Amino acid sequence: MMWKGTLLQICIAPGAAEPMRCVEQACAVPGRGLEGDRYAERAGTWSGHTPPLDNEITLIEIEAVEAVAQENGIALEAKDARRNLVTRGVPLNHLVGREFCVGEVRLRGIRLCEPCAYLEGMTSPGLKAALAHRGGLRAEILSEGVLRPGDEISETI
Numbered sequence: 001m002m003w004k005g006t007l008l009q010i011c012i013a014p015g016a017a018e019p020m021r022c023v024e025q026a027c028a029v030p031g032r033g034l035e036g037d038r039y040a041e042r043a044g045t046w047s048g049h050t051p052p053l054d055n056e057i058t059l060i061e062i063e064a065v066e067a068v069a070q071e072n073g074i075a076l077e078a079k080d081a082r083r084n085l086v087t088r089g090v091p092l093n094h095l096v097g098r099e100f101c102v103g104e105v106r107l108r109g110i111r112l113c114e115p116c117a118y119l120e121g122m123t124s125p126g127l128k129a130a131l132a133h134r135g136g137l138r139a140e141i142l143s144e145g146v147l148r149p150g151d152e153i154s155e156t157i
Contacts, residue, residue, distance in 0.1 A: 005090030005153040007102055008062055011079040012037035020079040025148045028105045030141045033057055034084055058083040058113050060136035061092055072130040083113065083136045090153050092137040099142065103151030106142040113138045 011020040015038050026034040033040035039055035060083035068074050078086040085102065095109035113136040115128045 003089065003091060003155065006088045007085055007147065007149055007151040007153055008088050009078055009086040009149055010034070010147055011082075011084055011086065013082075014038060014041070020082055022079055025146050026084075027144070027146050028057065028102075028107075028141045029144055031056070033141070034147075037084060054110060054138050056141050057085065057107065057139050058136055059085040059087055059090070059092055059139060060113070061090060061134070062086055062088050064131065064134040064136070067134070068127070068130045074127055074130055076127070081115075081131070081136070085147070087153055093133070095137055095139075095155070099156040100154060101156055102153050103147055104143075104145035105147055106156065107139040108142055110138045110140055112136070 009022050010024075010026045011022050012026060012034055013020045014036065018038070023036070026036065028034055029040065033056045060078065060081045062078055065076055065078045065081060065086075068076055090100075092109070093112060096111055097109060099106060099108045101107070112133070114133070115131040115135040
């Protein structure tokens with residue numbers, strides 16, 4: 001099944017536990033992450049705990065954020081989910097092990113980005129359970145390039 005989605009927001013934080021901020025563009029660098037983000041600088045909370053590729057770039061569906069608000073009454077700004085890319089119209093759970101493009105940048109889905117107690121502690125009680133199995137995707141950056149809100153997202157064939 002072919003689909004096309006859209007990149008809504010790019011979110012980065014310079015260091016562990018620092019607030020995420022939305023940016024107008026970001027350079028994706030293979031083996032590192034998004035320039036200016038905590039994981040590219042090896043300054044993230046989980047930098048020393050997981051394989052580096054796991055933290056290169058993370059994505060979340062705006063539909064999941066909206067569903068958490070509707071179903072659980074947890075008002076959450078997309079950036080507060082602490083994922084780098086906020087998407088619309090992208091079946092992230094189906095992209096584990098698959099290559100896809102965000103604008104000019106090729107990515108490969110590694111594994112689901114399940115919510116953790118750390119995230120719940122920074123946001124709202126109940127968020128971990130509310131986002132279970134829809135907390136996003138961890139991906140590897142395969143090609144360098146600049147990401148911008150509005151970029152098309154599509155699966156590579």
